[in-house]
Amino acid sequence: MIPWLSPDNLLFPPVEMALTEPDGLLAAGGDLSSQRLLAAYHRGIFPWYNPGEPVLWWSPDPRTVIFPAEFQPSQSLRKLLRKNHFRITFDQQFSAVMRECAAATPERPATWISDDIIEAYTRLHHQGHAHSVEVWQDDQLAGGLYGIALGQVFFGESMFSRVSNASKIAFATLMSQLAQWQFAVVDCQVVNDHLLSLGAMEIPRRDFQKLLQTYVPQASLAPQGHWRAQEMCGN
Numbered sequence: 001m002i003p004w005l006s007p008d009n010l011l012f013p014p015v016e017m018a019l020t021e022p023d024g025l026l027a028a029g030g031d032l033s034s035q036r037l038l039a040a041y042h043r044g045i046f047p048w049y050n051p052g053e054p055v056l057w058w059s060p061d062p063r064t065v066i067f068p069a070e071f072q073p074s075q076s077l078r079k080l081l082r083k084n085h086f087r088i089t090f091d092q093q094f095s096a097v098m099r100e101c102a103a104a105t106p107e108r109p110a111t112w113i114s115d116d117i118i119e120a121y122t123r124l125h126h127q128g129h130a131h132s133v134e135v136w137q138d139d140q141l142a143g144g145l146y147g148i149a150l151g152q153v154f155f156g157e158s159m160f161s162r163v164s165n166a167s168k169i170a171f172a173t174l175m176s177q178l179a180q181w182q183f184a185v186v187d188c189q190v191v192n193d194h195l196l197s198l199g200a201m202e203i204p205r206r207d208f209q210k211l212l213q214t215y216v217p218q219a220s221l222a223p224q225g226h227w228r229a230q231e232m233c234g235n
Contacts, residue, residue, distance in 0.1 A: 005030035005057070010039050015059040015205060024060030024190075031055065032120035034127060041148050041155050044205075044212050046189060051114035061205035064188040064195055068179040071199055073172045080165055081172060086143075087136040088173050090227040094125040094132040097144040101158035113158060121157070124148065128225040133170040135163075142166040145174065151216040152184040171198055184215040 003013050005027050018026040026045060030036055032055065040046060040057060049056040073081065098121060102113035124130035129150070135143040143166020145159035154174075159167040178186065188195050191202055 003027045005055075007031055010036050012040060012043055012045055012057065015044060015209065018059045018061070020061075024058040025056060026059050027057040028054050030057070032116060034120070034123055034129075037120060037124060037148075038129065038150070041150055042212070042216055044187070044208055046155070046157075047117070048112055050112060051116070058189075059205065060190055062191075062202040063205050063208040064191040064200050064202050065208065065211075066175070066186045066188060066195075066198065066200045068175050068183050068186060071172075071175040071179065073175075074197075077165070077168055077172055080169060085137065086166065086169050088170065089134045089136065090177075091125070091131055093134050093141060093144075094130065094146060095122050096141060097132040097134060097146050097160070098122065098158075100141060100144065100160045100162070101146065103160070121146070121148075125226075131227050133174050135166045135170045137163055137166070143170050145170050149183075152182060153187060153212065153215050154178055154183055154185075155187040156189070168198065185211050 002019065002025060003017075005012070007030065009030075013027055015026060018024045032047065037047070043059075044063070045057050045059050047055050048058050095118065098113065098118045102111045102118065104111065121130050125132070130146060130148050131154075132146040133144050134141060140162075142163035143159070143161040145156060145167060147154055147156040149155075159170060161167040175186070187208070188200050191200065
């Protein structure tokens with residue numbers, strides 16, 4: 001059994017109480033208010049559930065992360081970056097990026113990114129907590145990603161490509177900027193082959209929690225503002 005969260009209670013159970021099967025399931029219920037989402041991310045907890053069902057909250061063990069200062073794009077990705085075929089912006093089309101991430105594809109006919117999720121994270125974007133990277137080709141959105149920034153941690157949520165490698169371009173550009181801004185870690189949640197190809201690694205949940213305690217201070221729950229594109233473009 002897992003705890004059921006009431007609408008008026010923002011407290012989460014300790015992450016150590018998460019189930020091992022399914023891995024990381026911690027609690028259910030509650031809502032997607034900004035206060036609850038920020039409280040969750042501050043503790044390394046994120047929502048992931050099927051549309052129309054109760055919200056499920058997760059804290060998997062191990063956790064998949066990337067350290068921006070250690071990120072090294074592959075040789076093929078470096079070549080793509082040097083060709084400069086794409087224009088990259090930040091925080092210009094947040095909702096559009098989310099809807100592209102939610103769109104069905106042949107590999108993923110269904111998505112967990114519901115209208116409620118889009119509304120909740122767009123609200124966080126307006127408050128200055130959630131951010132997007134947009135990759136453009138011929139003035140068309142070709143790829144991108146979005147996530148939450150708290151303190152010196154970026155919590156990556158999802159990415160998409162309409163043009164081959166566009167999401168990798170978004171990711172590599174973001175890593176470069178986060179390293180310049182002295183972000184310590186990027187949370188990728190759970191491992192997959194695509195993330196491994198970008199240099200992600202798995203670490204024990206207890207080590208991830210220690211990183212959060214160091215790099216996500218309570219003060220970071222205040223809005224941080226939008227990332228201005230002119231500060232972020234270029235490789």
